[in-house]
Amino acid sequence: MTTNAPTRSGKPIRNLSARVATIPMVLTATVVFLGCSVWTVVYSFTRSGLMPRTSWVGLDQYERLWSSRRWLISIENLAIYSFLALTLSLLVGFLLAALLDQKIRYENTFRSILLYPFALSFVVTGLVWQWILNPEFGVQRFIRALGYDSFTFDPLYNPDIVIYGVLIAGLWQSSGLIMCLMLAGLRTIDDDIWKAARIDGIPTWKTYVFIIIPMMRSVLITTLVILGSSLIKLYDLILASTGGGPALASEIPAKYVYDMMFMNQNLGQAFAASTMMLLTVVVVIIPLAYLEFGRKRRHA
Amino acid sequence: MPDKSMSDWCSDGQRVPDGPRPSSGFSRRNVMIYGTLLVIALYYLFPLYVMIVTSLKGMPEIRIGNIFSPPVDITFQPWVKAWSSACTGLDCDGLSRGFWNSVRILIPSTILSVAIASINGYVLANWRFRGADLFFTILIIGAFIPYQVMIYPLVILLREMGLYGSLTGLVLVHTVFGMPILTLLFRNYFTSVPEELFRAARVDGAGFWQIYFQIMLPMSLPIIVVATILQVTGIWNDFLFGVIYTKPENYPMTVQLNNIVNSVRGVKEYNVNMAAALLTAGVPLIIYIASGKLFMRGITAGAVKG
DSSP: OOOOOGGGTOHHHHHHHHHHHTHHHHHIIIIIIIIIHHHHHHHTTBOOSSSOOOOBOTTHHHHHHHTOHHHHHHHHHHHHHHHHHHHHHHHHHHHHHHHHTTTOTTHHHHHHHHHGGGGSOHHHHHHHHHHHTOTTTSHHHHHHHTTOTTOOOOTTTOTTTHHHHHHHHHHHHHHHHHHHHHHHHHHTSOHHHHHHHHHTTOOHHHIIIIIIHHHTHHHHHHHHHHHHHHHTTOOHHHHHHTTTOSTTTTOOHHHHHHHHHHTSOOHHHHHHHHHHHHHHHHHHHHHHHHHHHHHHHHHO | OHHHHHHHHHHHOOOOOOSOOOSSTTOHHHHHHHHHHHHHHHHHHHHHHHHHHHHTSOHHHHHHSOTTSOOSSOOOHHHHHHHHTOOBTTBOOOTHHHHHHHHHHHHHHHHHHHHHHHHHHHHHHHOOOTTHHHHHHHHHHHTTSOHHHHHHHHHHHHHHTTOTBSHHHHHHHHHHHHHHHHHHHHHHHHHTSOHHHHHHHHHTTOOHHHHIIIIIHHHTHHHHHHHHHHHHHHHHHOOHHHHHHBOGGGOOHHHHHHHHHTOOSSOOOHHHHHHHHHHHHHHHHHHHHHHTHHHHHHHHHHHHOO
16 A cells, blocks of 8 residues: 655655544544533533424523432432442552562462452343342341341342442452552552661551552552542443332432433433533543643653 | 553562562461451352352252352253343343344454554554644543443434444444543554664655554554453443444343343243353453453553553
């Protein structure tokens, strides 16, 4: 393929092939990521129902959204779930990584076991835990059969605690990934630091808290960004483990959007809700990512 | 570059212990560490164990026995039923249809997305034109936009193209949403290739595609493998795009699995459900076990390299 003539050094020609080759990227960036997002934001100010329409209603959709009980439950659930998932998975992930970092035998085996749930889909994860936590057949029955007749453990079936039940499944699925990232972070730390700390007689836990963790700032932020952007999309796991129930107890924003869009034929609500999701990302995640990118660039 | 070593540590495990191993195998410290790790490992394996034993029991045994006990009468009936005759709604042809749909989605999506991303990475590393970095930045920011924001306009776009509900449409969607992370992978990889190589080829008169196919592509085999693993597991496990952009007869395996298990009608057959879940989990699990280090390299490379 001789689409260019380098001997005659045509810079514009040379760029032509490159430009043609990146048409998919340019289209994806402009039409999908930019165009589609703007489209949704714009149409969130309309009275779209079954079909998108351009009859402007200002902020009506948002007013309705924020007075909808279901949306408020969704937001509350997402907030609780995200907060706990972030703190717990960072904590668990870090502890697991620290444990695996003790120069142990069979490290590969342990690591593979901790990470395999991450290869499974949220649907499979949700279904397994739905089965294990099933009060009629699962853990609750097992413990009751041991003689503790009044033992109750039905987190996926009790509206008061259902979101914590989902968390059990979520942590099981993703803590291996966090462990892996944290371990990668721990391994970048020079052994000399450990030696120095040991010589100074600093206890191990103090070395971790005051020396190692501050040094892992970059990995921690990356992990936060990854976790944060995946948490806001949380959908499959809820659908497979609880379907949003019991009643509305485990609804989340992504499900609100989907249901409004494809079941309730209320596009305006769906657009307003997804715009709120976008806003959350802009406010929470982009500053974090910027912090990290900005720092890297300064060091480069 | 610290980033490189970071991703390798988690993947390779070739770390050479530089201190002496704790001498006694049964020191208090060792018992505690290995004991804790063993308990944790069992916890992580527990759901897989429960899935397997449940899928091998008959329903009567499930009703009397407990969830932990191994099957007394091993039966493969649930597996057969899950594969060939479990019902979703009115259709009763099992997961096999979803499996083949997933295969038909997976193969073109993976090939297309990896191919496009590698060309993107090549351009961004070696043929940067004005504006290229801007599109790349939009792409990376786009990776953080919740899918829910873009779902509906994409439905309209695909409908206009006559692709809504078809497998082709879903392939395009997977290609689009896989692009940011894959492009980043390839860009970083090609950037690390010494530029002299590229210059030399240019001096020899090689053109854009020639350099790509004869030099860059063969050299990028390791990263292609990583990208492929990333895409295969990601696409196979996808639920949201499958349920939105295809028609019921084209539903991928995950969607069909959810429909089988969470269908309201009929008596719940937990053994069939677990067999179905295992069948769906099969492909990514096999990939995970077979690729080992590469899988971990894929996810950490994607995650840690910023």
